[in-house]
Amino acid sequence: MKYFEDVQVGDVMRFGRYEVTREEIVEYARQFDPQPFHLDEEAARASMFGGLIASGWHTGAMFIRMVVEHMTPVHATSGAMGFDDLKWIRPVRPGDVLSMESEIREKIESRSRPDRGTVKIESRISNQRGEVVMSLVSLVIYLRR
Amino acid sequence: MKYFEDVQVGDVMRFGRYEVTREEIVEYARQFDPQPFHLDEEAARASMFGGLIASGWHTGAMFIRMVVEHMTPVHATSGAMGFDDLKWIRPVRPGDVLSMESEIREKIESRSRPDRGTVKIESRISNQRGEVVMSLVSLVIYLRR
Numbered sequence: 001m002k003y004f005e006d007v008q009v010g011d012v013m014r015f016g017r018y019e020v021t022r023e024e025i026v027e028y029a030r031q032f033d034p035q036p037f038h039l040d041e042e043a044a045r046a047s048m049f050g051g052l053i054a055s056g057w058h059t060g061a062m063f064i065r066m067v068v069e070h071m072t073p074v075h076a077t078s079g080a081m082g083f084d085d086l087k088w089i090r091p092v093r094p095g096d097v098l099s100m101e102s103e104i105r106e107k108i109e110s111r112s113r114p115d116r117g118t119v120k121i122e123s124r125i126s127n128q129r130g131e132v133v134m135s136l137v138s139l140v141i142y143l144r145r
Numbered sequence: 146m147k148y149f150e151d152v153q154v155g156d157v158m159r160f161g162r163y164e165v166t167r168e169e170i171v172e173y174a175r176q177f178d179p180q181p182f183h184l185d186e187e188a189a190r191a192s193m194f195g196g197l198i199a200s201g202w203h204t205g206a207m208f209i210r211m212v213v214e215h216m217t218p219v220h221a222t223s224g225a226m227g228f229d230d231l232k233w234i235r236p237v238r239p240g241d242v243l244s245m246e247s248e249i250r251e252k253i254e255s256r257s258r259p260d261r262g263t264v265k266i267e268s269r270i271s272n273q274r275g276e277v278v279m280s281l282v283s284l285v286i287y288l289r290r
Binding site: 048060088 | 177179200201202206207208210213223224225226228229230231232233
């Protein structure tokens with residue numbers, strides 16, 4: 001397990017493989033983000049996006065799925081406080097295969113809680129062509145050894 | 146419809162009613178954020194949260210659902226570029242009823258695209274006791290008249 005002491009500013013982790021399906025895009029949109037360009041191929045083709053795209057919040061859900069599968073089992077984290085600077089850079093479309101790269105940007109010791117610290121992690125989610133589709137900076141709580 | 150010209154810094158909108166169920170918390174967690182305190186009541190009771198809580202990204206999904214139901218039909222928006230300063234402030238639990246308050250914080254004209262502008266909107270999502278559970282600042286694209 002990697003604790004607060006074990007992660008260093010500049011460390012880069014690459015992980016994840018998320019296959020984006022049309023069915024999942026539409027299912028998520030029906031439940032949470034029912035806008036025409038997330039729901040319906042015809043309507044999406046007539047929109048500025050030129051075809052069906054995933055809800056940005058769905059891409060966020062894919063991000064946390066990759067984090068929980070690959071980072072949570074090996075990093076001694078205790079949830080996140082939030083994030084900064086989330087950017088939706090390019091559309092995510094059916095058939096895309098996403099992966100991600102996370103870089104440790106800053107370590108902040110806690111004065112009030114000596115058993116933990118906050119780590120700023122910048123993540124970039126890319127598609128199968130290496131194009132970044134979303135980036136964000138997470139504020140993650142790490143336990144100390 | 147409210148266009149870029151029609152929204153003013155300081156405008157406040159209050160809307161939404163989202164009933165959070167145990168079933169939906171567990172279903173979302175199974176698909177996207179399978180951590181014990183989102184999945185299993187027993188495990189959650191033993192965790193620092195003392196009971197089942199919704200994934201923070203699920204709370205984000207509830208936010209976009211309320212926005213699409215109540216704001217998108219009456220504001221001439223064209224999607225969002227991203228978010229700043231998202232904070233998960235308090236746990237969201239089964240039985241909670243969420244609503245939200247959004248305030249126009251800044252209007253930014255586009256030099257390259259005279260038909261649109263960006264509006265910074267700060268939103269606070271609260272539970273039935275009026276406690277803020279999540280806040281964030283959205284960068285929303287508005288069309289001009």
